[in-house]
Amino acid sequence: MFSKNRTDSGERRVKICQFIFIIIMIIFSFRLFYLQIIKGDELKKQSENNRISEQRVKSPRGLIFDTEGQELAINRGSINVYITIEKTKNLRSTLSNLSSITKIDINFFIKKLKKKNRYRPILLLRDINQKTLAKIAEHRLTLPGVTIDSDLIREYPDGHFYAHLIGYLREIDNRTLRKIKGNKKKLKKYRKSDYIGRKGIEKSHEKFLRGDIGIERVEVDAHGRKKRIITPFEKKAGNNVHLTINLRLQKKVSELFSKYEGSVIALDPMNGAVLSMISHPNYDPNIFRGRVIPKDWKMVNDNPLKPLLNRSLKSVYPPGSIFKSIMAFAFLSHPDFEKENKFSCNGKYFLGKERWRCWKKGGHGKMGLKDAIAQSCDVYFYKAGRIMGIDHISKYAAQFGVGQKTGFSKNEKSGDLPSKKRKKIKKNDRWYLGDTTNISIGQGLNSMTPIQVASLTSSIANGGKIYRPYIVEKITSPTGEQIFKQKPLLRKRILDKYKYLEKVRLFLKETVNGEKGTGKKARSNLFTISGKTGTAQAAKLVKSSINTVSEERERDYRDHSWFIAFAPYKKPEIALVILAEHTDLPGSHFAPMAKEIIEFYIQGKKGIRIDK
Structure with missing residues (x-):
């Protein structure tokens, strides 16, 4: 009698376990059906977004020549430092580490990030030297969200001889950006951290010199580094300006x-x-x-003889x-x-x-x-x-x-x-x-x-x-x-x-x-x-x-x-x-x-x- 009761009790437990297992499998199957069939396309898109990045591509700026074909304004390679706020675990800590490495006041970086898009790479430093690049690479694990990329930068060989004529480029400011916002065509071409002609020929002929801007879809790894280009953008350089000066x-x-x-x-x-x-x-x-x-700016801006x-x-x-x-x-x-x-x-x-x-x-x-x-x-x-x-x-x-x-x-x-x-x-x-x-x-x-x-x-x-x-x-x-x-x-x-x-x-x-x-x-x-x-x-x-x-x-x-x-x-x-x-x-x-x-x-x- 006692033995029969024990057997019945064991069978009940097995059946209960089987029932629970079947219920779990049914729930799992429904969940799988929901994720693969109903939400499949959406999740696939999200997955691709995690490894595919849309990157803004800038074409080279046009060159400036004298009347004999001598180069007055050229482009050369520049190594730049960017940060994507969304990818940082602790923004303040990351900026503090970058400040220690570069010996640049943290407030300089904080000012750069004001009212910026959290999901886009933001330019922090332009044209860093090899020593700074090596230090950043060495401390990469303490700089989540920080990336290195190359770009072209403007250079003026013997620039002091013709500075007042050629002018220079500067990072676009809020005032200029507000003016551009009234022009939809121009707005597509410019963003915060872009450079724009500020004086001389660089300013007066900006629309001729500036190269085309486009979007390129690229595959990136877990660190945000570019692996391959999926949808390339065909670059079109700006036009060249030839001057009358000798x-x-x-x-x-x-x-x-x-x-x-x-x-x-x-x-x-x-x-x-x-x-x-x-x-x-x-x-x-x-x-x-x-x-x-600062010492360079003080030298030109505070000089009583007004070199600018x-x-x-x-x-x-x-x-x-x-x-x-x-x-x-x-x-x-x-x-x-x-x-x-x-x-x-x-x-x-x-x-x-x-x-x-x-x-x-x-x-x-x-x-x-x-x-x-x-x-x-x-x-x-x-x-x-x-x-x-x-x-x-x-x-x-x-x-x-x-x-x-x-x-x-x-x-x-x-x-x-x-x-x-x-x-x-x-x-x-x-x-x-x-x-x-x-x-x-x-x-x-x-x-x-x-x-x-x-x-x-x-x-x-x-x-x-x-x-x-x-x-x-x-x-x-x-x-x-x-x-x-x-x-x-x-x-x-x-x-x-x-x-x-x-x-x-x-x-x-x-x-x-x-x-x-x-x-x-x-x-x-x-x-x-x-x-x-x-x-x-x-x-x-x-x-x-x-x-x-x-x-x-x-x-x-x-x-x-x-x-x-x-x-x-x-x-x-x-x-x-x-x-x-x-x-x-x-x-x-x-x-x-x-x-x-x-x-x-x-x-x-x-x-x-x-x-x-």
């Missing part, structure tokens, strides 16, 4: 002018092409290609005696010129009780207009200015582009055209006879940028044609196909019914080639150079500074120096302007420099290299 000339000018602050510009007077343009002090645009080192400022376009100066070229043309055009055009200079000129000086204390004696230009007599032009009056002077100054932008850049300044109206706007005061006296020698309410003076010089050289200066010669595709070719743009002609401009050209020829010319140090044995010297008072001296020597005066009180020139005389190939800030040197000091620059360029065109 790198050899650019280097030569930079080396000759290295001790001064200011600007030197050379134009082709027959079409407006920029042959060379420097602003000094300059800077190295390569400092902006990755993480900007493009003086050629954005600084205005009194033209000083080079304005006498315009005064000569205006005087020749005045109806009273034939009645009275010879004046005596004894070194001073009185207007009421006020005394105005000539730069030559003993005076120049009696002279006509040609000698007055060649010897730069101030008293002659005080008297000529009084005969003409400000309205006549202003009319002819406007013809030469004074007070007007040249059209070279949107960012250039326009300077001041001396006139009654301009004084009323700027100073809310009427015009006085003393203002006309001041204007007559290029002082007072009279200011020009170096690019305006270069345009003025070109118009005298070519007989009255004012071209818009330009620097982009052509744009070509990566395969060499021409997309764009710049044609000379004639803005206007100087009204010269009686050929007075040819007389002004002769006066400038005499300035350099005459025995008493102030620019005679620019005289060349190779061809005829014409030019004009100028010294411009930078600021009204306080009484305590008037009799002090130049070295003792504050920099801002020292005079500027000008020299303009063109050559050869009959068929000009180059128009040159030199502006040296606060040197307290006469314009004639820069005549030998002008001669050397002009000879270097013209002989170089003939294949004759001058390396002195």
Whole structure:
């Protein structure tokens, strides 16, 4: 009896276990059916997403060349550090470890990650060196979510020679991104951490230089490393930009002018092409290609001489005696010129009780207009200015582009055209006879940028044609196909019914080639150079500074120096302007420099290299 009960109890247990097993199998089968049949496609997609990554691919940026095909902006390989926030176990710990390895403040990384997508790789460091790469690889296990990848970075060989022209790239900021958001086409091309042109050609020709952007599907391993490309993206590089500047000339000018602050510009007077343009002090645009080192930024940003400022376009100066070229043309055009055009200079000129000086204390004696230009007599032009009056002077100054932008850049300044109206706007005061006296020698309410003076010089050289200066010669595709070719743009002609401009050209020829010319140090044995010297008072001296020597005066009180020139005389190939800030040197000091620059360029065109 007892044995039978034990047997029945055991059988019941077996049946219960069998029943439970069957129930489990039924549940498992239903679950398997649900996962494989009902959810199969969705889970397959999730599985693929775990090993297949969509990566954004950037095509190379277009290159920039000088007129002889020399590379000014190129691309080179760069090793970069990225982080994907979602893949980090402890973000703070990972960033702390990376900070220790790279010796970069953790706050730099934290700032980079603000408002960023957790699922996308975020650029932390660009262009790391081999030493840093080795350290990151060594400590890989302490850096979950951190990956290394290669990219192209912008480089400017000898960049300091042409920094203000080419500009540089910088990581796109929120302000620029907000502007782009209004343009759906552009929005597809740019993201946070992308680089965009910030100055010069890099900015103005961004849409031509930037390569195509696309998506590439790749298979990755558990560490996020690329194993193979599943769906490739065909890269299309940006277009190449060819400039009118001559790198050899650019280097030569930079080396000759290295001790001064200011600007030197050379134009082709027959079409407006920029042959060379420097602003000094300059800077190295390569400092902006990755993480900007604080000491480098301080060196350019906190420098009182403002190396980031493009003086050629954005600084205005009194033209000083080079304005006498315009005064000569205006005087020749005045109806009273034939009645009275010879004046005596004894070194001073009185207007009421006020005394105005000539730069030559003993005076120049009696002279006509040609000698007055060649010897730069101030008293002659005080008297000529009084005969003409400000309205006549202003009319002819406007013809030469004074007070007007040249059209070279949107960012250039326009300077001041001396006139009654301009004084009323700027100073809310009427015009006085003393203002006309001041204007007559290029002082007072009279200011020009170096690019305006270069345009003025070109118009005298070519007989009255004012071209818009330009620097982009052509744009070509990566395969060499021409997309764009710049044609000379004639803005206007100087009204010269009686050929007075040819007389002004002769006066400038005499300035350099005459025995008493102030620019005679620019005289060349190779061809005829014409030019004009100028010294411009930078600021009204306080009484305590008037009799002090130049070295003792504050920099801002020292005079500027000008020299303009063109050559050869009959068929000009180059128009040159030199502006040296606060040197307290006469314009004639820069005549030998002008001669050397002009000879270097013209002989170089003939294949004759001058390396002195």
